[in-house]
Every structure is written in structure tokens, then in C-alpha cells.
Amino acid sequence: MIKNISNLGDAALYCDFGKDVNKDINTQVIKYFKTIQKKNISGVNNITPSYNKLIISFDLKKINFNKLKKIIDNIEIIKGDSIQNKKFEIPVCCEEEFSLDIKRLEEKLKMKEEKIYERFFEKEFFCYMTGFIAGMPFLGDLDENLRVKRLDTPRVKVPKGSIGLTEQFANIYTFESPGGWNIIGNTPLNIFDSTKEKEPNLINPGDLVTFKRISKEKYQNYHE
Amino acid sequence: MNKNYFEIIRAGINSTFQDLGRSNLYHIGIPFSGAMDNRNYLLANKLTGNNHNDPVIEFAYQGPHLKYHGDKINIAITGDVSFKIKKGGNLINGECYQSFILENDDELDIISTNKSVYGYLAISGKFDLKFQWSSCSINTKAKIGSNNGEKLSVNQKINVKEINNNFVLRKLNYVNTKIENIRVIKGTNFNYFSEEGKKIFFKNEFKVSKLSDRMGMRLEGKKIENIVDTNIRSEGLIKGVIQVPADGNPIIMLSDHGTIGGYPKIGVVVSADYDKLVQLTPGSKVKFQEVDLSSAETLFKLYDLETQNLISQI
Numbered sequence: 391m392i393k394n395i396s397n398l399g400d401a402a403l404y405c406d407f408g409k410d411v412n413k414d415i416n417t418q419v420i421k422y423f424k425t426i427q428k429k430n431i432s433g434v435n436n437i438t439p440s441y442n443k444l445i446i447s448f449d450l451k452k453i454n455f456n457k458l459k460k461i462i463d464n465i466e467i468i469k470g471d472s473i474q475n476k477k478f479e480i481p482v483c484c485e486e487e488f489s490l491d492i493k494r495l496e497e498k499l500k501m502k503e504e505k506i507y508e509r510f511f512e513k514e515f516f517c518y519m520t521g522f523i524a525g526m527p528f529l530g531d532l533d534e535n536l537r538v539k540r541l542d543t544p545r546v547k548v549p550k551g552s553i554g555l556t557e558q559f560a561n562i563y564t565f566e567s568p569g570g571w572n573i574i575g576n577t578p579l580n581i582f583d584s585t586k587e588k589e590p591n592l593i594n595p596g597d598l599v600t601f602k603r604i605s606k607e608k609y610q611n612y613h614e
Numbered sequence: 615m616n617k618n619y620f621e622i623i624r625a626g627i628n629s630t631f632q633d634l635g636r637s638n639l640y641h642i643g644i645p646f647s648g649a650m651d652n653r654n655y656l657l658a659n660k661l662t663g664n665n666h667n668d669p670v671i672e673f674a675y676q677g678p679h680l681k682y683h684g685d686k687i688n689i690a691i692t693g694d695v696s697f698k699i700k701k702g703g704n705l706i707n708g709e710c711y712q713s714f715i716l717e718n719d720d721e722l723d724i725i726s727t728n729k730s731v732y733g734y735l736a737i738s739g740k741f742d743l744k745f746q747w748s749s750c751s752i753n754t755k756a757k758i759g760s761n762n763g764e765k766l767s768v769n770q771k772i773n774v775k776e777i778n779n780n781f782v783l784r785k786l787n788y789v790n791t792k793i794e795n796i797r798v799i800k801g802t803n804f805n806y807f808s809e810e811g812k813k814i815f816f817k818n819e820f821k822v823s824k825l826s827d828r829m830g831m832r833l834e835g836k837k838i839e840n841i842v843d844t845n846i847r848s849e850g851l852i853k854g855v856i857q858v859p860a861d862g863n864p865i866i867m868l869s870d871h872g873t874i875g876g877y878p879k880i881g882v883v884v885s886a887d888y889d890k891l892v893q894l895t896p897g898s899k900v901k902f903q904e905v906d907l908s909s910a911e912t913l914f915k916l917y918d919l920e921t922q923n924l925i926s927q928i
Contacts, residue, residue, distance in 0.1 A: 399882030400910035435637040438850030445850035521643035521873040
């Protein structure tokens with residue numbers, strides 16, 4: 391449930407679901423997101439779910455903070471398990487040219503490469519949110535022994551398809567972008583397709599994701 | 615074959631097609647984009663007799679040099695822009711906020727924006743563009759929008775799909791003013807900063823850095839000290855949010871911003887000041903001034919009224 395609603399500037403509602411980050415709270419956030427999206431409230435121009443927050447921005451010409459807050463305060467959330475969890479298996483190649491930060495992780499985690507990969511690949515991940523760049527999924531939770539901070543200095547260019555780790559999360563760079571996550575491999579799969587206007591994102595909040603290690607040969611000959 | 619088109623002799627620094635942008639896509643990671651300076655965008659369309667949401671060419675600093683081929687067409691440029699029109703052997707100094715007729719083989723040379731960043735070129739008609747999510751707006755980083763999501767480049771053709779047979783010459787008396795005090799509402803992490811840091815934010819001057827673009831504006835000044843945590847759980851962002859990362863220098867989110875961010879939010883620029891904010895050139899000095907929500911709402915009403923008033927004068 392929403393613990394508190396405040397204003398973010400003069401044209402957005404900041405809905406806080408509490409301090410914790412877990413699947414249950416995030417599922418609540420997504421339920422609110424879907425309910426509000428379906429309501430098609432006049433003036434609302436974006437709804438952004440994240441781990442434990444929901445930001446609703448609006449057109450100040452059409453509605454204001456107090457009016458929209460009243461609507462959100464009284465909204466009835468769609469009951470039952472209405473969120474569909476699609477499942478995906480993402481192929482990942484971990485050859486040296488793709489695993490840009492594996493040596494850094496070996497050092498930081500004091501763990502051998504094989505062990506890091508073993509723990510990474512045996513986990514099923516939950517998609518908390520998408521964004522930062524178009525279609526980038528934020529996936530959790532990473533094995534407790536694999537958690538590290540961002541790079542001290544972010545890269546100017548992280549290659550498209552890179553799989554990154556930071557704290558309790560993994561992500562996939564949907565296109566080349568600056569970024570500070572620890573890169574451990576690369577997927578040949580296209581995660582964002584702007585030509586599919588209805589569903590450009592392969593992975594959406596609530597979906598379940600596992601990763602599967604593939605050889606370089608398979609990577610090079612990969613066809614979707 | 616398109617018989618009406620512009621030939622690009624020089625593309626300019628960052629010339630893109632823009633309109634009102636795209637909404638309801640933050641949740642998949644796609645920002646609004648759209649014209650940075652909304653008022654000047656709307657005025658350009660009105661001056662050429664277009665719909666208020668038609669695509670225009672936005673340029674930054676140095677604009678494009680174009681040669682026109684085809685039937686006569688009206689154009690208008692808004693912002694604070696120096697440009698010339700070449701008609702046969704004659705070179706005419708252009709005036710902003712006034713429509714001009716271009717004929718076959720005329721050239722339009724948009725030399726520069728003066729003491730500002732963005733200017734707008736509208737034509738009395740429609741460019742032949744591809745729309746994505748009902749907007750032509752180019753986001754060069756995500757490669758979204760018309761022109762395959764790329765800025766305009768030299769030797770390329772800009773096709774005109776249709777021309778309004780409306781050659782009324784329109785004019786407006788308007789002078790852009792430069793903003794010095796940016797009004798902000800305190801952000802959701804305002805209390806992450808030390809008393810001294812908060813004081814610096816509202817009392818000191820900040821300089822606009824060279825590292826500013828359609829995504830964000832970086833500012834430099836006395837370090838704003840964080841006493842809680844230099845990271846927050848990643849969460850949604852909106853236009854105008856001022857984040858302060860570990861280095862203590864504010865970054866303001868602009869129209870092509872990342873949709874999610876993990877730095878504390880010290881403030882949010884009020885909607886009324888956004889159009890003027892984006893026009894600040896690198897090196898400009900600014901101060902932040904605190905306002906509350908109801909004042910910000912009133913300021914926006916006034917700003918919108920002024921814009922509507924200008925539009926109705928054309």
C-alpha cells in the first residue's frame with residue numbers, strides 16, 4: 391500500500407511504498423501502476439513504477455497535485471493475481487571480450503570466476519522495473535555473495551547487450567549507453583525493439599528471467 | 615518523387631525534428647523528448663499557420679544552411695537567432711518572429727543562436743516524416759523518432775509532403791529574456807544535504823557547464839555536501855528534477871533524460887521556468903530560489919496565459 395504521497399515539483403505525485411525493496415512491495419507498486427494506467431485519468435502523462443515508488447506526472451494545464459492526489463487516495467486496486475508473469479531464458483556469452491569486469495569481481499568478491507558464474511546462472515530473477523534507457527530491465531535478486539557497488543568511474547560506452555551487476559540487481563543494456571554496472575557477459579538477443587510500438591520491451595515488470603550460458607560460436611550464429 | 619525539398623548544405627551542431635514529444639512511455643524507459651523551448655516551438659507553428667503540434671526543426675547554437683527546391687513556401691524562425699536568406703544575388707538579414715517566403719533555389723543560412731541555445735524553424739506545411747509513438751521527435755541517444763533517430767546531416771534531403779497555400783505574412787513583437795533566478799520546489803531528498811549544503815544551494819551562484827545537452831544540464835559551484843547517502847534506490851525521474859551526485863554538483867534533467875535515476879533529488883525546477891532554463895548557455899551564472907507548490911502553480915498559470923496571449927497576437 392502507498393505509505394505517503396507528496397509532490398515532486400509542481401507536476402508530479404511521488405507515491406512512497408516504504409523503505410524495503412522486495413518482490414511483494416514491488417508487486418504492489420505494479421498493481422497500482424496497472425490500475426492507474428487502466429483508469430486513463432485525464433491529464434496524467436506518465437506513470438513510472440520503480441522498486442518501491444510510483445511517480446505519476448501530469449499536465450499542469452489539465453489537473454493539479456491536490457486534485458490528482460484525491461483521485462489516487464481513493465483508487466480501488468484491481469484485486470486478485472492480475473499480473474501475468476511471463477518467463478524468459480536469456481542466452482549470455484561470457485567470453486573474455488564480453489565479460490569486461492569479471493576480474494574486478496573476482497577481486498572484490500574474493501571468488502573464482504567459475505563460482506561467480508555458477509551462482510549467477512542458477513538464479514531466477516524477477517523484473518522490478520524497466521527504464522533509465524529504453525527497455526532496460528532491472529532484475530533481482532542477485533545471490534547475496536555476488537553483491538558489489540557500481541564502478542568508481544562509469545564507462546562512457548557500455549556495449550549493447552551487456553549484462554551488468556550492481557548490489558542486489560542485474561540488468562541488460564538494451565543499446566550502447568554510458569553506465570557504471572559491472573559487466574559479466576553479453577546477450578545476442580534484442581531486448582528492445584522500437585519498431586514494435588505496442589510492445590517494444592521484451593521483458594516487463596513482473597516477468598521472470600533466467601540466464602543461460604552459451605558458447606562464442608552459438609553467440610555468433612544466433613538468430614532470433 | 616518529392617518535388618519540394620530542402621537540401622542540407624550544412625547541418626548545424628544538433629538539428630533535429632521535434633514536436634510536442636511522446637507521453638505515457640516512461641515506464642518502458644522512453645522520455646518525453648519534444649521541443650526543448652515549448653513557447654518558441656508553438657510560436658513558430660503559429661507564424662506559419664500550422665497546427666500547434668506540427669513538427670519543426672530545432673537547432674542548437676549553429677543551425678543548418680539549407681537550399682530550397684520547389685514551389686513557394688512560408689517559413690518562420692523563433693528564438694534569438696541570426697540568419698540570412700539568399701534570393702538570387704541578394705542577401706537579406708532575417709528577422710525572428712516574422713514569416714518569409716522562400717522560392718525555388720533560395721537559401722536559408724541559420725548562422726547562430728545569440729545568448730541562447732535553441733531556435734526553431736517552421737514551414738507552412740508538413741515535412742515528410744516517420745512518426746514513432748505518435749511523435750516525430752528525434753531522441754538521438756535511443757535512436758527513436760524521425761530520420762531514424764539521428765540528427766540531420768550534410769547532403770541529406772528534407773522532403774516536404776504538403777504546402778499550405780496560405781501565404782499571409784505574419785509578425786510578432788517579442789523579445790526573449792534571459793533567466794537568472796531559477797525557481798524550484800524542494801526535492802524529495804532535500805534533507806539528505808547538510809545545513810551548509812542547503813544554504814549553498816539557495817544562496818550561491820552556479821555556472822552552467824559545457825557538459826549540457828538535451829538530456830541534462832550540469833552545473834558547477836561550491837560543493838553541496840550530502841550527510842545521508844549519495845545514492846538512493848533507483849526511482850522515476852521527471853523533467854526539471856535536480857539531482858546531486860557524490861561530487862556535490864547539481865544536474866538538471868532535461869527533455870531527453872534517463873527515466874530512472876539513483877541520485878538524491880535536492881529540488882525540482884518549476885514548470886513556469888523550464889522554457890527559459892533550457893536556453894541557458896554554458897558559462898551562464900544562475901541562482902536557485904525556493905517557492906512553494908501553490909506559488910509554482912500560479913506562476914505556471916501566468917506563464918501559460920502569457921504564451922496564449924502571444925499566440926493570439928499572431
